Amino acid sequence: ESSxxxxxxxxxxxxxxxxxxxxxxxxxxxxxxxxxxxxVDPNQPVALHLLGVIAHQAGKSDAAVDLITRAxxxxxxxxxxxxxxxxxxxxxxxxxxxAECYRASLQIQPGDAEIRHLLAACIGGLPxxxxxxxxxxxxxxxxxxxxxxxxxxxxxxVPQMLRDAVxxxxxxxxxxxxxxxxxxxxxxxxxxxxxxxxxxxVDLSPRMxxxxxxxxxxxxxxxxxxxxxLRGEKGAFDLILASDVFVYVGNxxxxxxxxxxxxxGEGIFAxxxxxxxxxxxxLRPSARFAHSAAYIKRMAAAHGxxxxxxxxxxxxxxxxxxxxxxxxxxxxxxxxxxxxRPAGGx
Numbered sequence: 001e002s003s004x005x006x007x008x009x010x011x012x013x014x015x016x017x018x019x020x021x022x023x024x025x026x027x028x029x030x031x032x033x034x035x036x037x038x039x040v041d042p043n044q045p046v047a048l049h050l051l052g053v054i055a056h057q058a059g060k061s062d063a064a065v066d067l068i069t070r071a072x073x074x075x076x077x078x079x080x081x082x083x084x085x086x087x088x089x090x091x092x093x094x095x096x097x098x099a100e101c102y103r104a105s106l107q108i109q110p111g112d113a114e115i116r117h118l119l120a121a122c123i124g125g126l127p128x129x130x131x132x133x134x135x136x137x138x139x140x141x142x143x144x145x146x147x148x149x150x151x152x153x154x155x156x157x158v159p160q161m162l163r164d165a166v167x168x169x170x171x172x173x174x175x176x177x178x179x180x181x182x183x184x185x186x187x188x189x190x191x192x193x194x195x196x197x198x199x200x201x202v203d204l205s206p207r208m209x210x211x212x213x214x215x216x217x218x219x220x221x222x223x224x225x226x227x228x229x230l231r232g233e234k235g236a237f238d239l240i241l242a243s244d245v246f247v248y249v250g251n252x253x254x255x256x257x258x259x260x261x262x263x264x265g266e267g268i269f270a271x272x273x274x275x276x277x278x279x280x281x282x283l284r285p286s287a288r289f290a291h292s293a294a295y296i297k298r299m300a301a302a303h304g305x306x307x308x309x310x311x312x313x314x315x316x317x318x319x320x321x322x323x324x325x326x327x328x329x330x331x332x333x334x335x336x337x338x339x340x341r342p343a344g345g346x
Contacts, residue, residue: 011037015046023141027054045075049084056088059319064088079108086118090285091319095122121287128251130287132204132225135248139184139205150187156316158243158272158327163191165309165329166239166270170195176238179262181226181255181271182245186212192241193217202229230258237262242271244315247288250281252296256303260332269305269330272315274323296328305330 018033031054034047041047052067068085072078086101102119106112114134120127150156170176175197180188183201185208193199202222203209209221222229226245229236240259249255259269276282276290279298283289293310300307309329314322 007040011041011044015044018047019050022050022054027057030054043074045071045078045081048074049078049081052081052088053084056084056091061088061091065092077108079105079112082108083115083118086122090118090122090287093285095285098122118287121283121285124283126250126281126283128249130248130289136204136206139203140207142208150316156187156244158315159188159191161311161313161327162188162241162243162270162272162329165311165327166192166195166241166268169268169308169329169331170239177236178239178241179229179237180218181229181240181242182248183212183218183221184208184243186215186217188241188243189215189217192239195239200229202226227254227258230255230262232262234261235264238264238267240267240269242269244272246271246273246291250283250289250291252281252291252299253302256299256305260303260305263332265332266334267332268308269332270309270328272313272325272327274315274325275312290325293326296326300330304333304335306333 014033014037018030018037021027021030021033031051034051034054037044037047038051048067048071052064052071055067056064065085065088068081068088071081072085075081082101082105086098086105089098089101099119099122102115102122105115106119109115113131114137117127117130117134119125174195176195177198178192178196178200180186180192180199180201183189183203184205186201189199189201189212198219199217200220200222201209201212201218202224203212204223204225206223209223212218212221226242240263246252263269273296274284274288274290276292278292279294281289281291281295297307307328308331309327311327313325313327315325316323
């Protein structure tokens with residue numbers, strides 16, 4: 001074979017190795033290989049694009065925009081590059097330019113629910129929830145570095161705060177059947193294992209569930225939508241948790257209805273939300289939902305819960321800025337709610 005064919009083969013093999021490193025969270029190894037590839041072929045679009053993604057993940061959004069723009073100049077129909085350029089521009093607060101990237105993506109893939117969600121975040125749309133496929137894909141890609149990123153870099157303390165709130169309500173109760181909605185890698189598990197006779201987690205991302213399984217803390221783990229276990233046996237649980245989950249669900253009507261049915265007696269529903277003003281919920285430019293305390297209280301009243309704890313907290317640090325939110329602990333009222341009516345965002 002010719003030397004150019006050999007070079008093409010070496011680049012291809014290097015690309016595959018770098019992409020694997022990237023997907024598994026070994027970003028510095030991936031970045032080094034991408035740089036080597038670009039020394040040989042400065043116009044390799046995948047290397048340019050993913051080096052841009054790594055720059056974005058490292059908080060270097062300007063560098064990300066430059067690299068991904070170069071990739072798109074070479075490969076204009078590169079959907080992932082349009083999306084990641086949009087994400088970097090969103091982080092820079094350039095929402096109009098980000099929206100153009102998502103519109104360019106939709107020209108190539110018109111039916112893509114993920115891209116529609118990201119576009120809605122830029123232009124002030126208000127869907128009911130983030131698409132399952134978007135959440136599942138994002139967390140499958142994130143699973144390898146999720147724990148370290150959340151606890152060390154974002155200073156994420158929501159599981160501890162939920163345990164504190166539940167402890168104030170339930171005291172030293174043990175033998176509880178606990179459902180962890182959107183359990184991710186199982187960060188809540190260690191904080192609640194001592195209270196549980198059964199600890200069950202559910203998450204959309206298969207790779208996150210794999211990581212949770214490695215902890216050996218859960219009695220059962222389910223890959224699926226958070227509403228799946230809520231459609232199961234009535235009165236099956238004493239405590240339902242949702243740590244940093246409702247940032248992907250705007251309209252909480254179905255979730256509250258499901259939790260009401262799935263909890264028994266005066267069971268507890270404890271969760272975190274990002275803070276919004278007003279009396280409804282919003283989709284932020286970050287493509288995450290935020291809920292006002294008034295909205296949560298309205299949902300609670302409509303579905304037969306009493307709001308026992310509502311703490312204003314700092315959920316995490318992002319771009320060196322605190323992200324504010326609330327920790328709620330609700331108690332299921334034994335009597336049925338006055339009216340089972342839709343309690344949407346309007």
